[in-house]
Amino acid sequence: MNSYQHVPRHLLAIDCIIFGFDGEDLKGLFVKRKIEPQKDNWSLMGGFIAETESVDAAAERVLFELTGLTDVYMEQLHCYGELDRDTHSRVISIAYFALIQIASYKDEVLKEHNASWISLKELPELIFDHSQMVEDAKERLKQKVANHPIGFELLPDKFTLRQLQTLYEAIYEIPLDKRNFTRKIFSLDIIRNTGKKEKTTSRKGSFYFVFEEEKYKQLEKDGLKFI
Amino acid sequence: MNSYQHVPRHLLAIDCIIFGFDGEDLKGLFVKRKIEPQKDNWSLMGGFIAETESVDAAAERVLFELTGLTDVYMEQLHCYGELDRDTHSRVISIAYFALIQIASYKDEVLKEHNASWISLKELPELIFDHSQMVEDAKERLKQKVANHPIGFELLPDKFTLRQLQTLYEAIYEIPLDKRNFTRKIFSLDIIRNTGKKEKTTSRKGSFYFVFEEEKYKQLEKDGLKFI
DNA sequence: ACAAAAGTGTTGTCTGTACACCCATGC
DNA sequence: GCATGGGTGTACAGACAACACTTTTGT
Numbered sequence: 001m002n003s004y005q006h007v008p009r010h011l012l013a014i015d016c017i018i019f020g021f022d023g024e025d026l027k028g029l030f031v032k033r034k035i036e037p038q039k040d041n042w043s044l045m046g047g048f049i050a051e052t053e054s055v056d057a058a059a060e061r062v063l064f065e066l067t068g069l070t071d072v073y074m075e076q077l078h079c080y081g082e083l084d085r086d087t088h089s090r091v092i093s094i095a096y097f098a099l100i101q102i103a104s105y106k107d108e109v110l111k112e113h114n115a116s117w118i119s120l121k122e123l124p125e126l127i128f129d130h131s132q133m134v135e136d137a138k139e140r141l142k143q144k145v146a147n148h149p150i151g152f153e154l155l156p157d158k159f160t161l162r163q164l165q166t167l168y169e170a171i172y173e174i175p176l177d178k179r180n181f182t183r184k185i186f187s188l189d190i191i192r193n194t195g196k197k198e199k200t201t202s203r204k205g206s207f208y209f210v211f212e213e214e215k216y217k218q219l220e221k222d223g224l225k226f227i
Numbered sequence: 228m229n230s231y232q233h234v235p236r237h238l239l240a241i242d243c244i245i246f247g248f249d250g251e252d253l254k255g256l257f258v259k260r261k262i263e264p265q266k267d268n269w270s271l272m273g274g275f276i277a278e279t280e281s282v283d284a285a286a287e288r289v290l291f292e293l294t295g296l297t298d299v300y301m302e303q304l305h306c307y308g309e310l311d312r313d314t315h316s317r318v319i320s321i322a323y324f325a326l327i328q329i330a331s332y333k334d335e336v337l338k339e340h341n342a343s344w345i346s347l348k349e350l351p352e353l354i355f356d357h358s359q360m361v362e363d364a365k366e367r368l369k370q371k372v373a374n375h376p377i378g379f380e381l382l383p384d385k386f387t388l389r390q391l392q393t394l395y396e397a398i399y400e401i402p403l404d405k406r407n408f409t410r411k412i413f414s415l416d417i418i419r420n421t422g423k424k425e426k427t428t429s430r431k432g433s434f435y436f437v438f439e440e441e442k443y444k445q446l447e448k449d450g451l452k453f454i
Numbered sequence: 455a456c457a458a459a460a461g462t463g464t465t466g467t468c469t470g471t472a473c474a475c476c477c478a479t480g481c
Numbered sequence: 482g483c484a485t486g487g488g489t490g491t492a493c494a495g496a497c498a499a500c501a502c503t504t505t506t507g508t
Contacts, residue, residue, distance in 0.1 A: 010239045012236075050235060179462070202459040205506080388487085429480095430485055430487095
């Protein structure tokens with residue numbers, strides 16, 4: 001007996017909000033859509049879910065197709081299922097967001113996909129409900145970062161305290177006090193001073209820090225209270 | 228041009244975690260499944276998404292079919308998309324959780340659907356990945372209740388401070404201090420003393436409280452910090 | 455010597471937490 | 482009059498927020 005007979009089937013898509021940080025602004029990776037409808041308009045990277053892959057695997061594939069990256073921090077955001085969200089036909093989309101290091105992203109791939117990093121402060125209109133997805137992802141990122149150390153996923157391996165603070169300010173969209181921020185981060189015991197200095201942005205130079213992997217994983221599991 | 232040709236289609240289901248509170252324990256509403264596979268095993272209430280309804284609407288329909296209730300607090304939890312999560316064939320499921328007042332639930336409907344309220348402390352094995360869904364929903368409820376006043380959705384219109392505290396203790400799964408709890412709730416300025424007393428559980432009797440709708444909506448929007 | 459960014463401490467306020475006794479009433 | 486659950490205040494500790502000056506060094 002097949003109790004699932006006569007059940008309607010649906011088109012199921014993935015859309016991917018890809019966050020990056022250039023040392024100043026929080027950015028998203030967007031593509032100029034290559035297919036109808038809405039060809040040539042700005043869009044999130046997306047794709048359809050295949051028959052033989054899990055939903056998570058589909059999201060990883062979509063991300064890989066655009067970035068060539070694997071082992072990236074990625075999280076399911078929400079399933080968007082309004083009837084008319086895609087103007088062409090009924091498509092239900094599951095949105096994921098990913099955090100990547102902009103530096104790890106290869107420029108040649110950008111052109112190949114008509115892709116660009118765009119500051120989230122000057123976001124153009126996106127197709128369908130993609131603007132809503134980005135808003136939701138920003139909000140979720142804020143929430144998450146307040147309780148998990150995932151912000152670090154956006155930084156290069158070595159980074160200065162100032163870069164770290166700027167990142168948090170970009171995510172929260174509020175300025176933070178330099179001294180209080182430094183104290184807070186040190187109290188988490190999650191970064192280590194390499195003793196080496198970055199000398200391009202100031203005369204004095206600022207120390208490069210790296211993550212303590214073990215402590216990081218611990219905090220990712222247990223949670224923390226950042227703000 | 229139809230750019231969505233040759234794209235695979237999927238079976239898409241809704242599963243619904245329905246929370247209730249009986250004054251003592253946090254409970255879930257579960258059904259004995261009527262169809263194969265896994266007929267007669269405990270399951271979440273579910274159903275397939277139709278062609279002509281949004282995903283949210285499908286969730287509301289599934290909840291209505293089991294409870295007869297509308298205008299219920301309901302929130303999308305997560306999309307579960309592992310290849311083999313349904314042992315019969317590939318089904319992707321979008322889980323929602325709902326908060327209802329047990330008292331508003333009609334007993335005749337329970338029998339009709341082979342449904343029972345089961346304490347989440349003594350949860351039986353559920354089919355497929357439904358146990359995981361319940362765990363995830365409990366976790367999400369904890370998170371949400373810490374920042375939004377939605378716990379009230381589970382209580383009857385009139386309730387005592389003790390009932391409210393017991394509810395929060397059941398959700399957080401930790402005991403709370405009576406005096407600190409009372410102070411905290413009052414500081415939110417969200418409940419009003421009706422002046423009437425409940426007299427069945429103690430000689431002295433305890434005051435019935437009701438919500439202040441306006442303040443409640445404000446807090447639901449703005450968020451709060453409860454724990 | 456000066457410009458430009460880095461780094462560093464203290465204090466007051468608020469929030470959270472621990473804790474114990476009296477009250478009102480039905481029996 | 483006593484047993485039962487209801488209601489209330491205080492004190493200590495830790496977290497957070499506000500705030501300004503000195504250091505380093507390339508030019």
